[in-house]
Amino acid sequence: MHSLPPTLDASTLPTALAPMQDVTTLPFMRLMLHYGAPDYFFTEYFRAHPQSTPERQILSALDGIGPQHPIFAQIIGEDISSVTRTMRALEPYPIAGIDLNMGCPAPKIYKKNVGGGLLRDPAKVDQLLGAMRETTDGRFTVKMRIGFADTSLFFELLDVIRSHAVELVSIHGRTVKQMYRGEVDYEMIAEAKKRLTCPVFANGNITSAEKALQVQKASGVDGIMIGRSAIRNPWIFTQIRALARGEPLFRPTLGDVRNYIDALWETFKNPDVPDHLQTNFIKKFLNFVGQGVDPEGQFLKKMRRASSRSELFEICDYWLIENGRCDQPFATEPYEGVIARPNREGDEQSKNAAQSCSL
Numbered sequence: 001m002h003s004l005p006p007t008l009d010a011s012t013l014p015t016a017l018a019p020m021q022d023v024t025t026l027p028f029m030r031l032m033l034h035y036g037a038p039d040y041f042f043t044e045y046f047r048a049h050p051q052s053t054p055e056r057q058i059l060s061a062l063d064g065i066g067p068q069h070p071i072f073a074q075i076i077g078e079d080i081s082s083v084t085r086t087m088r089a090l091e092p093y094p095i096a097g098i099d100l101n102m103g104c105p106a107p108k109i110y111k112k113n114v115g116g117g118l119l120r121d122p123a124k125v126d127q128l129l130g131a132m133r134e135t136t137d138g139r140f141t142v143k144m145r146i147g148f149a150d151t152s153l154f155f156e157l158l159d160v161i162r163s164h165a166v167e168l169v170s171i172h173g174r175t176v177k178q179m180y181r182g183e184v185d186y187e188m189i190a191e192a193k194k195r196l197t198c199p200v201f202a203n204g205n206i207t208s209a210e211k212a213l214q215v216q217k218a219s220g221v222d223g224i225m226i227g228r229s230a231i232r233n234p235w236i237f238t239q240i241r242a243l244a245r246g247e248p249l250f251r252p253t254l255g256d257v258r259n260y261i262d263a264l265w266e267t268f269k270n271p272d273v274p275d276h277l278q279t280n281f282i283k284k285f286l287n288f289v290g291q292g293v294d295p296e297g298q299f300l301k302k303m304r305r306a307s308s309r310s311e312l313f314e315i316c317d318y319w320l321i322e323n324g325r326c327d328q329p330f331a332t333e334p335y336e337g338v339i340a341r342p343n344r345e346g347d348e349q350s351k352n353a354a355q356s357c358s359l
Contacts, residue, residue, distance in 0.1 A: 062090075
């Protein structure tokens with residue numbers, strides 16, 4: 001078996017922050033360092049096509065979080081010469097390895113036969129992984145789902161991955177067509193763990209430290225990858241480490257969450273961005289945070305109507321610190337029925353998926 005990087009503490013359950021477009025930027029990664037970093041970071045994806053060059057904004061993340069925090073550069077593409085060219089362009093940077101995106105479920109992505117679209121074509125995956133393996137002597141990893149429309153090709157794809165000595169596979173336990181709906185199939189991830197000789201990380205709807213350890217115990221995976229739940233609960237990686245070691249868990253209060261919202265605003269504050277646009281950007285994060293504030297979802301409803309910083313913070317103050325709420329516990333799991341995105345945004349599902357691939 002290929003070993004995990006020596007920076008990982010074998011006494012804990014290794015974790016990774018899932019790559020999320022427009023979320024896992026350098027500022028957000030630095031914010032995660034403050035609350036308790038995962039063992040791995042993965043960048044937003046670098047687009048690889050005949051006219052592409054590595055995006056400067058994403059490159060900044062490769063130099064920005066320090067060598068003590070391994071970071072993988074993720075690539076999305078299907079043109080072999082473009083992908084390998086991008087790999088060579090990234091190798092001078094201090095990266096832990098290259099990761100291939102085979103999981104993004106956005107229709108505008110998979111229709112180009114990239115991201116999750118690759119899962120329809122094992123022969124193409126075989127060619128692409130072979131070329132990528134020949135291009136690098138460093139670590140080479142894959143992020144994938146369990147299939148495109150169904151799981152009929154999953155085991156064939158795993159055999160292809162195994163044949164190219166991929167060194168880590170992160171698996172979201174839904175198909176591409178499921179996007180972020182329905183139950184996550186952790187049993188399929190467990191089957192992948194049995195078939196692959198490299199470490200396997202489980203991904204998909206891992207909402208708490210308790211859920212992370214349950215998934216690990218049931219599936220036998222080597223680690224856990226978390227996306228949306230790290231937006232909602234930035235303490236989750238610290239909690240996982242504590243639970244794995246049998247130590248007491250930090251349980252945030254609503255007051256702690258209010259401070260986190262301040263930190264989000266300060267992290268992404270840009271004097272060149274109008275107040276209403278800055279407010280809308282932060283609301284994207286609060287859509288997830290709000291799942292743990294109140295069981296009726298009233299905070300989310302009020303927050304979504306805010307059109308300015310002052311209005312947003314007034315709502316946050318009321319629901320998170322006033323009337324004795326400051327010391328009330330923040331929910332460990334999202335409240336049942338409290339949805340991160342409002343129903344009226346259903347027509348924008350493809351847009352949302354494109355903005356949050358691998359969530």
